[in-house]
Amino acid sequence: MSYTLYGQQGFGSTCVEAALELHGIDYDFEEADPLDGAAGLARVKSVNPLGQVPALILPNDDVMTESAAILIWLGDLDGQYRWAPRPDAPERAEYLRWMIFMSSSFYSTLTITDGPARFHPDPATHKTLLHQAVERRKQMWRIIDTAFKGATRPYLLGETMSLLDVYVAMMSHWSPCGGWFLEHCPNLAGAVRATEKHPVIRDVWRRNFDLEVQA
Ligand SMILES: N[C@@H](CCC(=O)N[C@@H](CS)C(=O)NCC(=O)O)C(=O)O
Known part of the structure; x- marks a missing residue:
């Protein structure tokens, strides 16, 4: 099994x-x-x-x-909550909020990017649709980046890496991509860097993004 x-x-x-x-x-x-x-x-x-x-x-x-x-x-x-705040932890609300935000507000725009014809049958509209989807993602990045302004912790929720860090780090490799992300999301970039140094994440990133992260 x-x-x-x-x-x-x-x-x-x-x-x-x-x-x-x-x-x-x-x-x-x-x-x-x-x-x-x-x-x-x-x-x-x-x-x-x-x-x-x-x-x-x-x-x-x-x-x-x-x-x-x-x-x-x-x-x-597994009931150990090694990679997520426990249900009664103060960070749990923030964890759930931003997990769902990234899924419903950010990731959902990829449905346009992956198939603009689903949103308008006329190919002449697709360039604009694709452009607007990227603009929307930029707007979502700015919102979450502002929310983490002033956070001095190594990871998004504090001392411990969580699956929110993994989720955000993965999406930072999607359009509008790394260069734009690093320039415009200074409050998230440190947590992404820390996450990508984790040996497990380094292996997974190497396989998925052909990315060699220095330890
Ligand atoms: N809401 C879904 C979105 C999944 C999604 O959009 N996946 C992309 C690949 S990264 C996909 O399958 N795209 C193909 C399509 O939308 O037709 C989730 O969070 O898992």
Whole structure:
């Protein structure tokens, strides 16, 4: 009995891969690219009718989708809360707030980027749609960066790395990407750097982003 993660290099499965590795959970990885033609999409739809990754098959064969839900679920799973604030911790509200913010307000704009025709059938509109999706992501980064202004802790929630750090660090590699992120999100950048130095994250990032982070 094991977990099976459906995903693709550099996609949203990256954070789930990291969470599984951090918890020392065995899993199989099924490469499935929803953007790789009809066959790729059909493969993803066999587990997620929405046609998106990540999708995680649990040992009891239940399917979990939605990256934030999967991370929160995994963070709570072993009752040790090594990578998530405990339910009664003061940081728990902040953890849940920003996990869901990144999922619902930031990640959701990738649905436009990955398929603008879903939002307007006329290809002439797509350039504008794609541009606006990036602008919206920039706006979301500014909001979360401002919220963490003045925080002096190494990680977003304090002394301990959490799956929120992993989630934010993964998304910092997506459009508008690293250069823009480092310049405009000074209050998040330190936590991202600290997170990416963790040996488990370094391995996962090397596989997913071809990124060699110095220890
Ligand atoms: N709300 C979903 C979004 C997942 C998502 O958009 N995944 C992208 C890959 S990073 C995808 O599958 N895109 C294909 C598509 O939207 O058709 C989640 O948080 O897991």
